[in-house]
Amino acid sequence: MSQAKVPAWVNIALIPFLNIMLAFIVSGLVILAIGEDPIEAAGYLIYGAFGYNEGIGYTLYYATNLIFTGLAVSVAFKGGLFNIGGEGQAYIGGLGVGLVCLALDHTMPFYIIAPLAILGAAAFGAAWGYIPAYLQARRGSHIVITTIMFNFIASSLMVYLIVNWLKEDGRMAPNSRTFGENAWMPYIHEFFAPLGIDIGDSPLNFAFVLALVCCVLVWGLLWHTRWGYQLRTLGTNPTAAKYAGIDTAKVTIWAMLISGGLAGFVGINEIMGVNHSLLLNFTAGYGFAGIAVSLMGRNHPIGIILAAILFGALYQGGSELAFEIPTITPEIVVAIQGLVILFSGALEHMFKDRIEGFFIRRAVA
Amino acid sequence: MFETLILMLDATMRVSTPLIFAALAGLYSERAGIVDIGLEGKILGSAFAAAAGAAVFGSAWIGLCFGIATSVALAMIHGFACITHRGDHIVSGVAINTIVAGLTVTLSMNWFGMGGQTPTLSGDSRFLSVTLPFADALADVPVIGLIYSELLSGHNILVYLGFAMVPLTYWVVYKTRFGLRLRAVGENPHAVDTAGISVAFIRYRALIVCGILCGLAGAYLSTAHNAGFLKDMSAGKGYMALAALIFGKWRPVPVLFACLLFGFLDAVAIRMQGVVIPGIGEVPVQAIEVLPYVLTVLLLAGFIGKAIGPKAVGRPYVKERA
Numbered sequence: 001m002s003q004a005k006v007p008a009w010v011n012i013a014l015i016p017f018l019n020i021m022l023a024f025i026v027s028g029l030v031i032l033a034i035g036e037d038p039i040e041a042a043g044y045l046i047y048g049a050f051g052y053n054e055g056i057g058y059t060l061y062y063a064t065n066l067i068f069t070g071l072a073v074s075v076a077f078k079g080g081l082f083n084i085g086g087e088g089q090a091y092i093g094g095l096g097v098g099l100v101c102l103a104l105d106h107t108m109p110f111y112i113i114a115p116l117a118i119l120g121a122a123a124f125g126a127a128w129g130y131i132p133a134y135l136q137a138r139r140g141s142h143i144v145i146t147t148i149m150f151n152f153i154a155s156s157l158m159v160y161l162i163v164n165w166l167k168e169d170g171r172m173a174p175n176s177r178t179f180g181e182n183a184w185m186p187y188i189h190e191f192f193a194p195l196g197i198d199i200g201d202s203p204l205n206f207a208f209v210l211a212l213v214c215c216v217l218v219w220g221l222l223w224h225t226r227w228g229y230q231l232r233t234l235g236t237n238p239t240a241a242k243y244a245g246i247d248t249a250k251v252t253i254w255a256m257l258i259s260g261g262l263a264g265f266v267g268i269n270e271i272m273g274v275n276h277s278l279l280l281n282f283t284a285g286y287g288f289a290g291i292a293v294s295l296m297g298r299n300h301p302i303g304i305i306l307a308a309i310l311f312g313a314l315y316q317g318g319s320e321l322a323f324e325i326p327t328i329t330p331e332i333v334v335a336i337q338g339l340v341i342l343f344s345g346a347l348e349h350m351f352k353d354r355i356e357g358f359f360i361r362r363a364v365a
Numbered sequence: 366m367f368e369t370l371i372l373m374l375d376a377t378m379r380v381s382t383p384l385i386f387a388a389l390a391g392l393y394s395e396r397a398g399i400v401d402i403g404l405e406g407k408i409l410g411s412a413f414a415a416a417a418g419a420a421v422f423g424s425a426w427i428g429l430c431f432g433i434a435t436s437v438a439l440a441m442i443h444g445f446a447c448i449t450h451r452g453d454h455i456v457s458g459v460a461i462n463t464i465v466a467g468l469t470v471t472l473s474m475n476w477f478g479m480g481g482q483t484p485t486l487s488g489d490s491r492f493l494s495v496t497l498p499f500a501d502a503l504a505d506v507p508v509i510g511l512i513y514s515e516l517l518s519g520h521n522i523l524v525y526l527g528f529a530m531v532p533l534t535y536w537v538v539y540k541t542r543f544g545l546r547l548r549a550v551g552e553n554p555h556a557v558d559t560a561g562i563s564v565a566f567i568r569y570r571a572l573i574v575c576g577i578l579c580g581l582a583g584a585y586l587s588t589a590h591n592a593g594f595l596k597d598m599s600a601g602k603g604y605m606a607l608a609a610l611i612f613g614k615w616r617p618v619p620v621l622f623a624c625l626l627f628g629f630l631d632a633v634a635i636r637m638q639g640v641v642i643p644g645i646g647e648v649p650v651q652a653i654e655v656l657p658y659v660l661t662v663l664l665l666a667g668f669i670g671k672a673i674g675p676k677a678v679g680r681p682y683v684k685e686r687a
Binding site for chain 1: 400402442445446447450451452453455456457459460461462463464465466467468470471472474475481601604607608611649651652654655658659661662665666667672674
């Protein structure tokens with residue numbers, strides 16, 4: 001029996017579809033259990049996410065964060081590493097963005113600040129991924145545990161830095177001063193407005209374009225470079241990688257540097273694009289959501305874009321849903337996200353083996 | 366000075382209790398070869414169920430039963446994914462944490478409509494502090510009186526249960542047939558299978574114990590330590606318990622000391638808020654809060670001792686077929 005007999009669409013489309021349907025059915029049962037109509041709820045959700053221009057803008061704005069963290073998880077995952085620290089890397093990446101903006105917004109124009117902020121996000125995020133990677137590669141400590149610990153360390157560090165050093169003087173709120181407008185990532189609706197196209201006010205900004213560029217770069221890096229081949233070999237069979245002469249420690253460290261850098265770009269969208277100041281907890285669970293996105297997207301950039309839009313739609317549609325049906329809270333989206341992780345990640349073999357077996361038997365017959 | 370120390374140790378006992386329950390829960394699970402990132406979710410789920418049960422039925426004990434049942438059910442989902450379907454342990458744990466984080470808020474908003482909280486518990490629906498015999502009589506005796514009546518007496522029943530769980534776990538893991546098989550399944554499942562014992566059944570039983578202990582941790586948070594459920598009230602305790610488990614090198618007694626150390630650091634952090642130490646200045650609270658995680662990372666990196674987990678941990682067991 002070989003895998004080759006299973007048609008490609010089964011693995012790419014059918015199995016993810018079944019998994020997400022199962023997650024939605026269970027979520028529907030939850031909504032039914034709290035006494036609301038799941039079909040009506042789904043209607044509000046879809047309308048909220050795609051029904052009007054602002055809604056679409058919000059959906060894509062959420063999707064931007066999820067593309068970054070989804071890519072981050074999947075680059076590490078391709079190398080067999082489980083980077084559960086996207087949350088901390090995104091948080092520290094935001095610090096990099098914030099520091100660049102705070103330092104330069106009075107003196108420099110946008111076209112100098114923007115590339116430096118992007119570099120800052122990548123460098124700070126990568127640095128936060130580097131330490132767990134180094135410890136895994138050289139000292140044999142388990143990356144899952146260290147990245148979890150680093151999420152907490154990042155969180156405490158940020159509280160300390162913002163409350164003690166970066167907080168605006170004379171204010172109670174724990175955030176930095178607002179950046180000058182030359183350090184704001186332009187909104188997409190502002191870009192279209194002079195052309196006479198009204199796409200509605202939404203936080204969607206040019207970080208979305210950066211996210212798409214990252215998808216292309218990751219695709220090229222993973223499937224069209226020697227390093228990408230080494231990474232995938234390491235992920236598929238570490239022993240084979242070692243015997244093939246691949247420096248596995250080096251590949252591990254680079255994979256986590258890239259992963260951390262990608263997660264750090266959340267800071268571009270959130271800090272430079274929307275909040276325009278450095279504040280606490282802006283990562284809001286996107287790092288963990290990235291795990292669901294990468295699982296759902298089968299670790300492929302195109303899959304990740306689709307999965308990120310799906311989850312972005314859930315975030316945005318969830319707010320609309322909570323507005324229309326007050327007994328449902330937006331947190332239901334978090335539960336749905338968890339169910340997707342459960343069915344398409346932890347329980348992936350439940351359907352996969354049977355469906356593949358069915359197609360193999362049919363091909364043999 | 367002595368009194369301050371006693372008060373801090375007193376606080377340490379209260380803060381450490383959920384960590385002890387959860388870390389021992391992780392010990393059963395990981396010793397059987399199942400990585401459990403989902404401790405956090407089980408604690409949160411149990412905290413909610415216990416508070417909801419206690420609020421509705423007016424009894425902390427009924428609440429505790431609900432909490433344990435919820436936590437065991439979550440542990441069984443973990444088992445179904447990791448043991449039966451050979452899924453990734455970490456993905457499954459993350460899934461459980463995420464589902465619980467979303468579902469507890471959704472349900473509590475819907476059932477109680479108080480911004481994600483449960484009604485405040487009082488009287489019988491909470492575990493209240495127990496005064497040990499002669500505590501009041503001995504209170505005035507110097508040194509011993511303070512230790513006995515302030516430090517040891519006056520906790521709720523779950524605190525004592527938590528500390529009692531440590532010798533019990535030691536006995537179960539090292540002195541019983543189940544414990545031997547539990548450890549064997551985490552080190553070399555093939556050997557256990559060859560002896561004609563079901564690997565899956567032992568792992569499921571380990572997860573049931575893990576569920577019960579996490580249930581106790583959650584119920585402690587919402588019906589003993591606090592008077593009701595708050596959104597995200599587990600606040601990373603499950604992860605800290607995981608750190609304590611590693612710090613204690615997967616052994617019951619060192620795990621207890623790791624939990625006490627982390628609990629003590631927490632008590633110190635609260636006390637140090639805004640305190641200026643001569644010559645050093647104000648110590649940032651965050652620096653103390655972060656110590657458990659930093660220490661665990663250093664330990665894992667082999668800078669202070671070495672932490673080697675059960676050999677087969679995290680790997681699904683696939684029975685060989687002829």
